[in-house]
Every structure is written in structure tokens, then in C-alpha cells.
Amino acid sequence: SDELTQPPSVSVSPGQTARITCSGDALPKKYAYWYQQKSGQAPVLVIYEDNKRPSGIPERFSGSSSGTMATLTISGAQVEDEADYYCYSTGSNGNHRVFGGGTKLTVL
Amino acid sequence: QVHLVESGGGVVQPGGSLRLSCAASGFTFNNHGMHWVRQAPGKGLEWVAIISYDGSNKNYADSVKGRFTISRDNSNNTLFLQMTGLSAEDTAVYYCSTEVVVIDATPLDYWGQGNLVTVSS
Numbered sequence: 014s015d016e017l018t019q020p021p022s023v024s025v026s027p028g029q030t031a032r033i034t035c036s037g038d039a040l041p042k043k044y045a046y047w048y049q050q051k052s053g054q055a056p057v058l059v060i061y062e063d064n065k066r067p068s069g070i071p072e073r074f075s076g077s078s079s080g081t082m083a084t085l086t087i088s089g090a091q092v093e094d095e096a097d098y099y100c101y102s103t104g105s106n107g108n109h110r111v112f113g114g115g116t117k118l119t120v121l
Numbered sequence: 122q123v124h125l126v127e128s129g130g131g132v133v134q135p136g137g138s139l140r141l142s143c144a145a146s147g148f149t150f151n152n153h154g155m156h157w158v159r160q161a162p163g164k165g166l167e168w169v170a171i172i173s174y175d176g177s178n179k180n181y182a183d184s185v186k187g188r189f190t191i192s193r194d195n196s197n198n199t200l201f202l203q204m205t206g207l208s209a210e211d212t213a214v215y216y217c218s219t220e221v222v223v224i225d226a227t228p229l230d231y232w233g234q235g236n237l238v239t240v241s242s
Contacts (some may be wrong), residue, residue, distance in 0.1 A: 046221060048166070055232040056166065061221060067228050072127075099166050108180040110156065115165035 015039055015104040017113035023120040031087040033116045035100030038081055045083035047076055049094075050115075052095040056099065060085060090120045123147035123215050127236035137207050143200040143217030143233055150174070151189040153206075154220030157202045158212035160235075167213070168175050170202065171220065184210075207240045214238075 017037040025031045035045060045063050048056035058067055060076035063083060073088045083102075087094055102112040129141040141157070157169040170181045170191040179191050190203040198219050214235040221230045 050166070055216060055234060056232045058221065061223070061228045061230075065228070067230075090233060097165070100167075101166075109182065110168040110171060112158075112166040112168055 015109060016110050017100050017102060017111055019098075019100060019113040021114070022084050022117045022119065024121075025090050028089050029118055031090045031094070031118055031120070032116065033085045033087075033098050033100075035083045035085070035113050035115075037083075037100075037101060037102060039105040040081050040083055042077060042086055042105070043103045045076065047083075047085045048099045048101060049096045050099065051096045055085075059098075069100045075116050087118070090118070092120050094118060095120045123229055123231045125219075125233035127215060127217055127233045130215065130236035130238045132239045132241060133207055133238055134167060135208055137240070138203070138205045139207065141202040141204070141217075141236060141238070143202075145198045145200065146216075146231070148219075148231065150155055150198040153222065155191075155193060155200045156218045156220060157189075157191060157200075158216045158218055159211075159238075160216070161210075161213040164213075169215070170201070204238070207238075209240050212238060212240045 019035050047060035049059045050056040059070050059074050063078040064076040065105045073085045077084050099115045124142045124146045133139050141226050170218045172179050172191045192201045206207050212231040214233045215238050
């Protein structure tokens with residue numbers, strides 16, 4: 014299956030570490046990407062190729078991947094990090110793309 | 122400055138057709154694969170279709186295969202999505218976006234602002 018499974022919601026207090034997981038059978042062979050989407054806005058890439066951070070993305074955002082699970086970690090989450098987060102990857106045949114169902118991060 | 126501007130959305134009756142356009146500027150359009158991604162109201166992102174940089178390869182999500190057609194006009198830097206047999210389940214904001222490519226350790230990933238398609242009688 015090419016599905017990517019995420020928890021619907023994660024909640025942390027400001028300054029705590031938030032971890033959002035993404036599981037998928039193709040992840041051992043395909044890169045994971047992570048997008049942040051705030052209400053009414055287009056998604057923004059925060060992690061690419063499992064663990065790389067684009068310039069302009071705060072250092073508190075990091076990514077990792079092991080086996081069938083990728084993880085987005087926000088170390089010292091801030092209120093402004095409240096958003097929906099989506100993992101994204103390539104299907105096992107390399108032709109399709111797939112998004113996870115999304116995780117709503119609450120920081121309060 | 123990179124711009125992706127979608128147009129062509131609106132209200133259409135069930136069973137109807139619509140063609141979305143995405144005008145690109147500020148980057149070398151014909152170097153990039155392009156996607157359509159949609160988001161139903163209050164729901165998550167759903168990948169719809171991809172087209173290669175030269176238009177020779179296309180792939181679709183199962184939910185739209187046989188009904189939607191992705192195409193591009195590299196001479197006019199424009200991406201299209203022809204949608205037919207529309208149903209209420211196709212109601213969504215449709216985004217065009219570039220395939221993520223990494224050049225000199227910099228990921229290039231551009232998105233439009235989105236265009237709402239509403240299927241309703």
C-alpha cells in the first residue's frame with residue numbers, strides 16, 4: 014500500500030518537543046517530505062529528503078526516517094508553529110505521489 | 122520572483138466539466154515537473170496528478186483517473202487540468218505546484234494560491 018498514516022492531532026505546551034509520525038510501506042525506499050499549512054494558506058516545505066531543512070526554516074524543525082516510519086520533530090515548539098502538518102512521498106512504483114492525512118499541531 | 126497563478130475555477134453542476142489553468146513565471150517552467158493537488162473544505166491535501174517537464178509522462182490519482190487530464194504548454198508557461206464527470210466529491214481548492222527539485226543543495230518547491238472548484242446543482 015502507498016498510504017501514509019499520521020496521527021490526527023498532537024498537542025504540546027510552548028517550549029516542549031513535538032513529534033509527528035508518518036508511517037508507510039514505501040518509506041524504506043522513498044524520501045519523506047514534510048509540509049506545514051496554516052489556515053487559508055498554501056503549504057510550505059519544512060523538511061525534504063527525510064531530514065534536510067530548507068533555508069529560512071527554523072532550526073527547531075528536524076526530520077528523521079527509519080524503516081517504515083518518518084518523524085517530524087519540532088524542538089521547543091512555539092505558538093506560531095500551530096498548523097497542520099503533512100508528510101508526502103512517492104508511491105512505491107515511482108509514478109504516484111501521496112500525502113498523509115495530516116496532523117493538527119496545537120501549541121498551548 | 123516566482124508566481125503560480127491558478128484560474129478557471131468556479132461553480133459547476135454535477136456531471137459537468139471545467140478546465141483549470143496555472144500560469145507560471147519567475148522560473149524556468151519547462152525544467153520542472155508539475156502537480157495538481159487539491160484540498161476539500163476542512164480536509165487534508167490530496168495529490169491529483171503529475172506531468173513531466175516535457176509533458177511526455179502523466180500520472181493520476183485513482184480518484185480522478187479517466188476523468189481528469191493534465192497537460193502543459195511550455196511555450197506559454199501554463200499548466201492545465203481538464204476535469205470532466207465532476208461530482209460533489211471533487212469540490213476542493215485546487216493548487217498547482219512544482220515537483221520538488223534540489224539544485225545546489227536548495228530545494229525548489231513552488232505553489233499557487235489555490236483556486237476553488239465547487240460542484241453543486
